Amino acid sequence: MTPTPEHTGPDDSVRVTAGGDPAGAGIPGARPPLDGGGSRFHHFFDDPRWALAVIRATVLEAAHPQVGAALLDNSTFTAHPWRRLRNTLVSLQRMFGADGQVRAREAARLNRLHQRISGADDRGRPYDALDPAVRAWVVATLFESTVTMCRLGGQPLEQHVMEELYDEFQGFLALLDPGNDSLPPTLDAFWPYYDRVVAHELENTEAMRIILFHLFDHLPAPPLLSGLPVLWAAGRAVGGPLVGAVTVASLPEPFRRRAGLPDVPGARTLMQGAYVTAGLARFLPEGWIRAECVTDLLYRTPGGASGPEGPSAPGSLIDRAAAFVRLVTPLGPDPAGVPGDAPRTADAFFREVLDQTGEGFLTWPDLAAMARELATRLDLDEPEETRLYDAFAAWWRELVGALDTDGDGRVSAEEYAARAPSLAGSALIRVAEVLFDVVDGDGDGSIDETEYRALFRTGFHRDVACDGGRYGRSAFVKDFLSFMTGHRRSTAFDPLLAQA
Structure with a gap:
């Protein structure tokens, strides 16, 4: 997935990959979408800090009243968070990959999915997942949180890099929603737009509060660790409040103040330390922090398999580590050991x-x-x-x-x-x-x-x-x-x- 894109000019509406695939073919006025190793964003997709950035972006999305209402009514993010994360990663891999046909197919699938999501919130205000302004805001939160991730991690992006990254996110929106002009055309115009939405449109929604203050308190173990309930509960009790504090501290100050979010002493120092520490994961063995690896692990169950792998693969090592912990730690019965034909109330x-x-x-x-x-x-x-x-x-x-x-x-x-x-x-x-x-x-x-x-x-x-x-x-x-x-x-x- 590392073809080099070819550009024929800065204003081209079509990017052609090394394989000759017109990424924006058939989409009038489409900007170049993300295309694997040739994009700025592809580098950030496997950055460990992006895990924190995605949580932050999700909170900002959920603070939009339309997105928040849609999440509460239709999303499985509270009952099945790992499944939701896995599906999101798979979708991003498709949308940001090198194959233009795969990108177009995934965009069509997402549009069909969003077409089925509409309704009204508890105040009677309508929401529609195909609303152009809402879709633009979702893309805006991903872009701005990526920029903020680099800034908080001590590696702020240079101006020309931000401009190229913004152009790629505009291409992503154009692929998903051709003709959507809700995002400003230039990076300079983006920041006033972003500040305006934060100041005047975001709310202290119930979906946002669930993500910040309740989701991690009751977060179930991921499939691979489902047989380690005590260990998972202990880690969640420590990690949940920390993730919440880091996320709150990273949100825009005007919104934090207006939403009445807590200002925990030392939270900003903790936040910067978390982003810097997450960046150190780049020193792990090559391939361990790839998004594909995370997706594979989220598909796994104890003793299960998601595909062929060698004895040194991350999933195999984690399986053996989990088995060892179960062997030496009295953690109670393993839910994964329930017989397939066991009765259920x-x-x-x-x-x-x-x-x-x-x-x-x-x-x-x-x-x-x-x-x-x-x-x-x-x-x-x-x-x-x-x-x-x-x-x-x-x-x-x-x-x-x-x-x-x-x-x-x-x-x-x-x-x-x-x-x-x-x-x-x-x-x-x-x-x-x-x-x-x-x-x-x-x-x-x-x-x-x-x-x-x-x-x-x-x-x-x-x-x-x-x-x-x-x-x-x-x-x-x-x-x-x-x-x-x-x-x-x-x-x-x-x-x-x-x-x-």
Whole structure:
């Protein structure tokens, strides 16, 4: 992923990669998007300090009333934060990679996803994920937080580097939303725009407060460390408040003052130390801090596999370290050791699987989040993606019609527990059949090992009883229905839909 871009002029609307791929082809007026090793941003994407910068940018995004309301209503960031992080990294890798066709395909997928997100906040104000000003603000927070990351880390960017970086982020927005002119055309004009939004549009939203003060307090262990609950809880108790203090201290002073955010003594010194310390991770062995490595680790489960790797690979080393800690530390039972056919209570299934947004009720956004995760895992295009969403929508109508006894348009845990464990209607069967069809990419009526891994990110023979090396339709539908009605746990579907 290190082709060198060729420029024919500073005002070109198309960047051509070394492979001859027109990155902005077909997009009138598009600026050059990010393209792997040839971009300024590609260097920062693997910078360890960017982890802090992304948290900061997410807080600034959530402080926008439209973004904050959309997150509360539709996002899985509280119940499944690691899955959300993993999907974000995968999307960024695609959007900032060297292949123009991959970038265009990912932009189309993101637009379809955002097209399904709209509504109103608790004050009746509408939000729309396709609003040009909102999309521009999301890009603006990423750019400004990258610049701030370098400044706080003691390595401020030179003016010409900032200008080139800003041009790349404008190209990113142009690829995602052609014709969006909400970002100012020049870097000099950007800073007044940014200050104006911070001063007049950002609010102390509930989504922002959750990210700053509550998310880390209850942050579940990442999949790889799910068998180390005591160790994770101890680290979270120390690290959560520190991350919160560092993030608050890094926010713009006018907003901190207006939002009434705490000014902890020594927080600015701690913040600068955190950015400098994170930068020292660049001395780790080559490849350990690559975003691809982080994504791979977030796919892993104890004893699981996400792809071929050698004994010295980071994931293999972490697996062995985690196994050693479990061996010498009395940490209690390992959740990963729960048998695949172990029973699960209706309450546990409701909390762990159905309530994807973590709000305590089952609503359409919860089922939409399931469809979104499945479509993302399989990297579906139209019309398969729409077929999957439509199947889940039909299942939602069936669920709310059968379980919503008080007529409030949502299903409580009590309403679900009263009837749902025995509910497996035609709509849910249709979901299973549509899911099988989209997983069976070659249409041969069975799922092979490659297709299985595309969905579950695990092995095949070890995880499913195969018939001649194949996973047939009837077996798949039976396993899916057994899982989705809460009858039993599943070594395949639990990591996909219940994992944090």
